[in-house]
Amino acid sequence: MNEGRREIVQLVFVLVGLIFLVKLFFIQVLDNKYAELADSNAILRQVEYPFRGLITDRYGKLIVYNTPEYDLTAIVKDIKNFDSAKFCQVFELSREDLRIKFTEMKKRKEYSPVKPTLFIDQLSNLDFARVQDRLDEFSGFYIEARTTRAYTTSALANALGYVSELSKDQLERDEKTFYRQGDYIGQSGIESYYEEQLRGKRGVRFKLRNVKGVEKGSFKNGAYDTLSIPGQDLVSGIDLDLQQYGELLMKGKSGSIAAIEPSSGEVLALVSGPSYDPNLLTGSKYSSNFRLISNDTLKPLFNRPLMAQYRPGSIFKIAQAMTALQEKVITPETRIRCDKSLIGCHAGHDNQDLRGAIANSCNPYFLGVLRKMLNKGVSNSPFEDTRIGLAEWNKHINSFGFGSNLGIDLPNEKGGLIPTPAYYDQAYDNRPWKFSNIYSIAIGEGENLVVPIQMANFAAIIANRGYYYTPHLIKAVGKEGKPLAKYTERHYTTIDSSYFKIAVDAMQQVVESGTGQYRAQLADIIVCGKTGTVQNDPLPAHSVFIAFAPRDNPKIAISVYVEDAGQGARAAASIASLMIEKYLLGKTKRQFIEDYVLAGKFLDQKN
C-alpha cells in the first residue's frame, strides 16, 4: 500500500527546489530593481566642494578669499573616559552649555551614535588654534574643516554681496539641478552675478558604507570619482584705495559714489552709504547679523548707486542740449531770455548762449530748448506735434543709457524712467496732453528718474565725447583675463561726437567759474563737472555732482549723490573732486575740503 509514496516524497523535494530556482531567476536575473536598491543601500555619494573663486582689485589686491572654518563633531560611540570638567575648560563652556550641546546634538535629524555629528559649529581660527593641541585628550571628538568667505576690507559690501546657504525657493528654481540642499550660493552683488564662474565644479566621491552609514572605503577604488574644480578668480576694476576713501567720505551720509574709467567702462569705485561690514555676513554669525542688517532703518543692504532712483535735476540739461543740437533746433549760439514767468531761475544772468546756460543752469533757457524740440510744427495739432517730438526726444535720451537698465554686472539694478508718449497716455488716462503739460522734464524734474550709476555713465559719455562701455565691476574672469563679452562692446549715442565739445566746454566752465568753482576746482587737473540739486520737499534737496577729469584723455568719470544735503555745489562737488584727486594724484592737497566733507555739516553755511 505504500508503493509510489517514495516517488511522491521525492517529487515534493524536486518541486520545491525548482520553485526556488524559478523564484530566484525572477528576482536575480529578470528584475533589475534589486540591484539598484542594493547600490542605493551601500554606495554613498560624497560631494567634494570646490574652492570658490577669489576676487581682487584692479591692482591685484585681494578683496575676497576663502578661510577655513572648523566644526567640532562627535562620534558618540567613540567617546570614552570623557572628562567633562577639562572639556568645559578647554572649550570655554559652562556645565550647562555642555549639557545643552549634548541634547542639541542628539536632537539633530542626522544624529547617529556611530557617525560624526555636529557638536559645536564654526569654531573661529582662534578657538581652533587653542583647542587643536588638546583635542587628542578627548576621544570621539573630531575637527571638520570647511571654507567660508572672508573679506580683507569692510568696504564694497553691497557690490560684493554675500554667500549663504541656498533657500528652498532657490533650490526649486534650480532647473539644471546643480545645487543640493545645504549648498552655499552667492546671494547678491558680484557673488550672485558671477555665481557660475565663482562656484567651480563639485567633485564626487563614491564610498561604500555599511548599514549604519559608516564608511568602508572607496567604491571600485575611485574609478567613478571626479575631482572638484576650483571656481574662477575674478579681477575687479575697483581701486580698493579709492573705494575705501570713498566709503570714508560717505561715512554718516546717505547716498552713493559711482566712479568709472571712461575708456573701458570699468567701475573704479562703487560706494553705497550707509553700508555694512561684509565680514558680518559670513560663517556662524550670518543669520543673526543678517536679521540685524536687513531690519536696519537706514537700509544698509539697499545698493544706492544701482537702486536709488532720483530725478536727474539740472545735470539733465546737458543731455537736453545735446539732443537739441542733434535735432538742429538750436545752435551753440542760440540765446534765449531768462523768462521766469513759467519757471524759476537763479539770479545773475540773462539771455545767454548754450554754454552760458549750462554753466549757469538757466531753467527758462532749457524750457525754451525743449519747446523747440517738442513743438517743431510737424503737425498742426499741438498734441500730435508734442507726441512726435517726445518720441524723438526719448530716443536720444535713451541712447545715453537712461530709461532702462544699463546692464551692469550686479543684480537688482533699476532702470529709472524717461517718459514716452505711451507713458503720458497712461498717466493722463488717454486724455490729450501737450507741451504745457509736461514741460518740467526740460530741467530734469517731472517724471524723469535716473539712478546714480547712469549719471556716472553719463559723465563717461561726455568724457568719451559720445560713447560708453557698459559699466562693469569685473574686468577679468578667470585665466582668460577678459571681461564678459557684453562689456567689450562700445555703445554710441545718437548724438554726433562734435556736439560734445560744447558739453565739455560748459562743464569745464561750471568748475572754473560756475557753481563748481569753490569746491570742485583742482590746481593741477582740469575737472569738468556739473552740479545738480534734486528737489526733495519738504526735506532738504539731494546734493548731486557729476564730473570727469582730466578734460583731455579723461581717466575717471564720477557721479556723487548725497541725500538731504542741499546744493550740489557743496557736499557732492566736494566729494567728487576729492575722489578725482585721490585717484589721479594719490591724495588730496585740499585738506580743508576733506575736513569739510568729514564734518558733514553741509546745510548750515552760506554759499
Added chain:
Amino acid sequence: MALVTLGWLNIFAAIYDETANQTIWDLSLSSGRQLMFIAAAAVIVLMIIIIDMRFYETFAYLFYGLILVLLFLIPFIGKEVGGNKAWIGIGSFGVQPSEFAKFITALAVAKFIGSVGFRMDNLRNQAILFALIGVPIILIQLQKDTGTALVFTSFVLVFYREGMSPFLLIVGVCAATIFVLTLLVPNPVYLHAAVAILLILLISFGKKKLKRIAILVIGALLISGVIVSVDYVVNNVLKPHQQNRVKVLVNPNIDPLGVGWNVTQSKIAIGSGGFKGKGFLKGTQTKFDFVPKQSTDFIFCTIGEEFGWIGSLVVIGLFVALLLRVIFLSERQRSRFARAYGYSVACILFFHFAINIGMTVGLFPVIGIPLPFFSYGGSSLWGFTILLFVLLKLDAHRSQVLQRI
C-alpha cells in the same frame, strides 16, 4: 556510496567555509570558530563510525528520555540568546539541545516504527507517534523557539511514507491554503461568502441526498470556522513579532524599513547578485550588514549576492541531490528502523532547506532556522552531521541486519 556522500559533504563544507569566511570577514573570530566546529564535526563522524550501529537503536528511548529532561530543564538553566532561551552555556560556547533533539527524536520515531507489531493503521500506534514528536514540540515551544519546534512537524511526512493515510496531509494542505487565503483577503466576509456560494453550487449540481447535503454543510461550516479561528489566532494569539512576519509575507511592502526590513533587505541582497553574482567577497549588502543575521539564518543571501543565480542553482541542486540520495539510501535499508530513520533525516533536512531558503526569497514567513551545513553555529552543524552519518553508518552495515519486515 558512503564515500560519495562524504564527497558531497566536503563540497558543502568547502562552500560553507568560504561563505563563512567572507560574511564574517571583519569578525575573523566567528569564521575561526566555525572551522573549529567543523573539526569537531569530523571527530563526531569518527565516533559515529566507531560506535556499533546497534547502539543507536538500543538506546534510542533512553536518549529520548534524557533529551526531554534536558529540554524541560532549559528554561531554568539555559542562557538567553536572541530572545530564545534555548542555550546551555559551556564556557564561552553555547549548545542548543533542541538541535540534538531532532536527531534523537528521529531515532525514537524510527525505533517505534521499526518495532515488532507496529501498524500504522492502528490508532493507538499513531497516537504514540504523534506524542513522540508532540512532547518535544511543546517543550521547545516553551523555549519560544518556534522555528525548531516547527521542524518536528516534518515527521508527518515520514509517517506518510510508512503508511499513514494521506488524509491528514491533505487536510493540512487545505488548512494552509485557507490560512493563506484568510491573510490575503482583507475582509473574511468575502471568504465566508465564497464558501457559501461553493456550498450552494455543490448542493445544486450533485445528487440531492440528505446525507450528502448534511456532510457538505458541516464541511462548509468547518471551513468557515477555520477562517474565523485563523483570523482570531493571527490577530489575537500570535505575538506581535510573529504577526508581523506573517503579514510581511503576505505583503512584503507594508513597511520596508521596519517590520519588512529583513525580507526586503534579504531580497535586495539576493536580487542584486544577478546571473553570475558579484564575485567572492564582493557582496556589499551582506558585507555591510544590510542583511540581518547574514551568517546564520540569512546565509543564503551571501550565496545569492556573491555567486548569483548560478551559485544558487549549484547550492539548491546539491541540496536536492542530497535529499534524493538520502531517500535512495533509506529505501535500500533492510530494517524498518533504518528506513524510517533515513526518511526522518531527509524530512528534517528538507524542512530546513525549504523554510530557510523560502524565507530569504520571501516565499515563507521569517522563521529562524538555519540552513543545514551553511549557517554559522556549532550545535546545528553537529546536529546535521550526526543525523547524516548515523544514517551512513546504518547503511554501511545494512547487510548485517536481519530482515524484519
